[in-house]
Amino acid sequence: MRNSFFTIILLFALSINAQERVIIELNKGWKFEKGKNENAFENNFNDSKWESVTVPHDWAIYGPFDKEIDKQVTAIVQNGEKSATEKTGRTGALPYIGEAWYRNQFSVPNLDKSKKVILLFEGAMSEPKVFLNGKKVGEWNYGYNYFYFDITNLINENGKNNLAVHLSNLESSSRWYPGAGLYRKVKVIVKNKESIDQWGTFITTPIVTAELAKVNIKTTVTGENLQIKTVIKDASGKEVAINETALIFGKEFEQNIAVRNPHLWSPESPYLYTAVTQIYVGNMLKDVSNTRFGIREIKYEANKGFSLNGKVRKFKGVCLHHDLGPIGTAINKAALRRQLTILKDMGCDAIRSSHNMPSLEQLELCDEMGFMFLAESFDEWAKPKVENGYHRFFDTDVEKDLVNLIHATRNHPCIVMWSSGNEVPDQWGAEGVKRAKRLQDIFHREDPTRPVTVGMDQVKATMESGFGALLDIPGLNYRLPLYEEAFKKFPQGFILGSETASTVSSRGIYKFPVVKGPNKQYPDFQCSSYDLEYCSWSNVPDDDFVLQDDKPWVIGEFVWTGFDYLGEPTPYDEKWPSRSSYFGINDLAGLPKDRFYLYRSRWKTNDKTLHILPHWNWEGREGETTPVFVYTNYNSAELFVNGKSMGIQKKNNTTPQNRYRLMWMDVKYEPGTLKVVALDNQGKPVAEKEIHTAEKPYEIKLEADRNTLEANGEDIAFVTVSVVDKKGNPCPTATNQLQFAVSGNGTFRAACNGDATSLEQFHLPTMKLFSGKLVALVQSTATSGKIELTVTGKGLKKGKINLKSN
Numbered sequence: 001m002r003n004s005f006f007t008i009i010l011l012f013a014l015s016i017n018a019q020e021r022v023i024i025e026l027n028k029g030w031k032f033e034k035g036k037n038e039n040a041f042e043n044n045f046n047d048s049k050w051e052s053v054t055v056p057h058d059w060a061i062y063g064p065f066d067k068e069i070d071k072q073v074t075a076i077v078q079n080g081e082k083s084a085t086e087k088t089g090r091t092g093a094l095p096y097i098g099e100a101w102y103r104n105q106f107s108v109p110n111l112d113k114s115k116k117v118i119l120l121f122e123g124a125m126s127e128p129k130v131f132l133n134g135k136k137v138g139e140w141n142y143g144y145n146y147f148y149f150d151i152t153n154l155i156n157e158n159g160k161n162n163l164a165v166h167l168s169n170l171e172s173s174s175r176w177y178p179g180a181g182l183y184r185k186v187k188v189i190v191k192n193k194e195s196i197d198q199w200g201t202f203i204t205t206p207i208v209t210a211e212l213a214k215v216n217i218k219t220t221v222t223g224e225n226l227q228i229k230t231v232i233k234d235a236s237g238k239e240v241a242i243n244e245t246a247l248i249f250g251k252e253f254e255q256n257i258a259v260r261n262p263h264l265w266s267p268e269s270p271y272l273y274t275a276v277t278q279i280y281v282g283n284m285l286k287d288v289s290n291t292r293f294g295i296r297e298i299k300y301e302a303n304k305g306f307s308l309n310g311k312v313r314k315f316k317g318v319c320l321h322h323d324l325g326p327i328g329t330a331i332n333k334a335a336l337r338r339q340l341t342i343l344k345d346m347g348c349d350a351i352r353s354s355h356n357m358p359s360l361e362q363l364e365l366c367d368e369m370g371f372m373f374l375a376e377s378f379d380e381w382a383k384p385k386v387e388n389g390y391h392r393f394f395d396t397d398v399e400k401d402l403v404n405l406i407h408a409t410r411n412h413p414c415i416v417m418w419s420s421g422n423e424v425p426d427q428w429g430a431e432g433v434k435r436a437k438r439l440q441d442i443f444h445r446e447d448p449t450r451p452v453t454v455g456m457d458q459v460k461a462t463m464e465s466g467f468g469a470l471l472d473i474p475g476l477n478y479r480l481p482l483y484e485e486a487f488k489k490f491p492q493g494f495i496l497g498s499e500t501a502s503t504v505s506s507r508g509i510y511k512f513p514v515v516k517g518p519n520k521q522y523p524d525f526q527c528s529s530y531d532l533e534y535c536s537w538s539n540v541p542d543d544d545f546v547l548q549d550d551k552p553w554v555i556g557e558f559v560w561t562g563f564d565y566l567g568e569p570t571p572y573d574e575k576w577p578s579r580s581s582y583f584g585i586n587d588l589a590g591l592p593k594d595r596f597y598l599y600r601s602r603w604k605t606n607d608k609t610l611h612i613l614p615h616w617n618w619e620g621r622e623g624e625t626t627p628v629f630v631y632t633n634y635n636s637a638e639l640f641v642n643g644k645s646m647g648i649q650k651k652n653n654t655t656p657q658n659r660y661r662l663m664w665m666d667v668k669y670e671p672g673t674l675k676v677v678a679l680d681n682q683g684k685p686v687a688e689k690e691i692h693t694a695e696k697p698y699e700i701k702l703e704a705d706r707n708t709l710e711a712n713g714e715d716i717a718f719v720t721v722s723v724v725d726k727k728g729n730p731c732p733t734a735t736n737q738l739q740f741a742v743s744g745n746g747t748f749r750a751a752c753n754g755d756a757t758s759l760e761q762f763h764l765p766t767m768k769l770f771s772g773k774l775v776a777l778v779q780s781t782a783t784s785g786k787i788e789l790t791v792t793g794k795g796l797k798k799g800k801i802n803l804k805s806n
């Protein structure tokens with residue numbers, strides 16, 4: 001009986017009668033099948049042979065990888081290409097194309113004529129068509145958006161309801177791996193007819209001082225003779241303000257509520273309040289809804305830049321695509337939290353959801369953990385980048401897509417800016433200028449509190465056409481040589497680095513000789529981690545740092561990208577088997593590349609960074625020049641090879657690299673110990689770090705990001721697996737094939753080694769190490785207890801780790 005699996009979340013169960021609002025999360029009991037299946041929407045359709053799955057679900061992540069999947073023969077015009085070539089792996093070489101169905105059943109307890117029922121999808125990839133009890137409910141084209149239907153008139157009052165969802169993904173519909181399926185949550189919301197409309201709450205904080213905040217709450221409702229009561233609670237649950245009114249304007253209540261001595265929200269102190277909204281008819285409580293919000297003030301001012309709560313600051317941001325590496329696009333809070341924990345440790349304070357609507361889970365975590373957010377919407381408007389991209393829907397859907405983005409997410413304090421598009425080809429031509437204005441006007445109409453940007457790559461064209469001038473925030477993607485001119489020509493008085501760097505590297509891989517340059521390629525399809533390789537349109541991190549540090553009118557940067565993602569394997573777009581990106585500061589497994597420490601050394605101001613590269617296992621390079629770089633926030637350091645000084649290096653302004661890195665270019669490799677001693681401004685040693693040449697792999701080591709999981713069937717521990725030699729030195733070049741076994745109340749979910757050329761399937765319990773490491777994902781079951789992961793490999797002492805779930 002499938003309907004026995006529902007998670008029923010009774011909202012506000014402590015304070016009110018649970019009848020006001022019930023949310024049923026449809027996560028278990030789904031049946032799934034790929035293919036056309038013309039009759040699968042019908043009520044009595046027999047799906048018993050279909051695969052049983054849980055949602056969120058990504059049908060394509062299980063592979064296998066295949067060169068022929070979505071092979072796009074095209075010239076990537078944005079990359080300056082003139083003639084078409086074969087691009088394999090552009091969308092990850094995973095089987096996302098085609099049609100598929102999901103079916104489920106649910107029943108709604110205590111349903112009667114006084115209720116309204118909403119069916120909410122937080123995203124469905126893509127072009128979902130939704131059927132209930134054999135009838136079509138509606139459809140939504142854009143796979144990244146949140147949408148809902150009022151299903152009150154279609155639902156069976158007593159008994160089961162058959163839900164069927166048809167999805168369809170076309171080839172050449174994306175520039176990266178889009179995923180496939182019901183990859184975000186599906187919910188049924190049951191409430192009274194007299195109630196707050198879906199996404200009907202809008203909270204802003206128009207006045208913020210240390211003594212007082214004015215909290216403005218607009219609430220749209222349905223029903224007659226309604227009254228509203230709002231209680232504001234602080235983070236500890238204490239009531240700090242209360243307001244009630246019966247004064248309604250059309251469908252909208254508006255309340256202005258004073259919060260005294262407010263705790264302000266910021267990345268450093270992500271303090272959250274909750275507004276508890278209650279709707280009454282007379283004395284009868286009809287609806288209750290909790291909305292978390294933050295009290296904060298954002299300003300963007302000419303010649304001053306961006307300020308949060310009165311303090312000028314620059315965005316230390318990264319762009320993120322929505323896939324979560326080895327688990328694909330199926331949304332998972334533990335995976336998102338781990339990403340943000342890694343970014344926090346790097347000192348990052350902002351995220352751009354490139355190039356689409358973020359998941360609600362990601363926004364919740366950014367609110368809680370303290371990240372500012374640039375919420376983007378589209379990679380295409382009316383003019384195409386890919387044959388079957390969003391341009392097919394632009395004219396009919398853009399308004400409703402933006403409205404849903406704004407309504408669903410506008411109460412998140414983390415969002416400090418919207419983006420209506422990324423490098424849209426509509427930057428060319430008069431129509432594009434009109435479109436830019438139209439979309440920005442929709443944002444302003446629905447949310448007058450946040451500015452709008454577009455990530456522009458055609459900067460010259462947008463200077464001439466007026467496109468750049470009309471935006472609230474001119475966002476430049478790359479184009480560093482045009483920053484000065486754009487600042488002078490655009491009227492806003494500041495420039496955002498909406499996309500920066502696109503430096504490429506493979507974790508733990510180093511190439512010789514060490515020379516800076518664009519579009520470098522090697523026979524193994526890897527990129528060098530000396531962080532000096534980039535694309536024809538992009539640059540190395542240091543070049544961005546110079547502008548960020550020297551130009552007060554640059555308001556920050558969003559680095560492409562925080563993590564590697566599936567698809568877009570530049571500079572090996574035409575080379576198989578490359579199938580994921582090289583741009584990440586962290587690899588696809590979430591393991592830091594050297595670049596992590598370069599950003600950390602300038603972004604993480606409350607901690608020290610002292611990192612040496614490359615590794616020191618260069619058998620066969622004895623006596624050859626093997627440059628050593630140190631990424632650190634110390635200004636100078638002395639390097640030693642086996643105790644012999646290689647001299648002191650000091651940061652200086654001769655080149656961007658010399659300004660931000662310490663580099664010993666002439667070191668000759670000899671096995672042994674590489675040691676760096678950081679010096680303070682008086683030349684006194686203050687910190688040191690050493691790495692050693694490892695002998696052959698001996699033992700498997702395991703280290704989990706978290707040892708205690710929630711026993712909810714969704715939580716994941718990310719276990720870093722590495723090998724060490726007999727003395728315990730990490731083996732940085734090891735490529736051993738390993739096997740994983742999980743026992744107890746957990747399951748093996750996936751593994752990932754960060755190698756962009758690996759065709760090993762993520763969900764199978766075996767994988768090779770890449771540069772001595774990989775990550776194994778262990779998932780909890782719904783039963784609490786002990787979990788054990790064992791990792792074995794031929795000729796290696798096995799590794800074991802004990803986890804538990806509560």
Ligand code: GAL
Pocket residue numbers: 078354355422423457477499502535538560568570
């Ligand atoms: C940008 C684009 C990104 C990605 C990046 C790679 O132009 O906005 O989506 O393609 O280039 O460098």
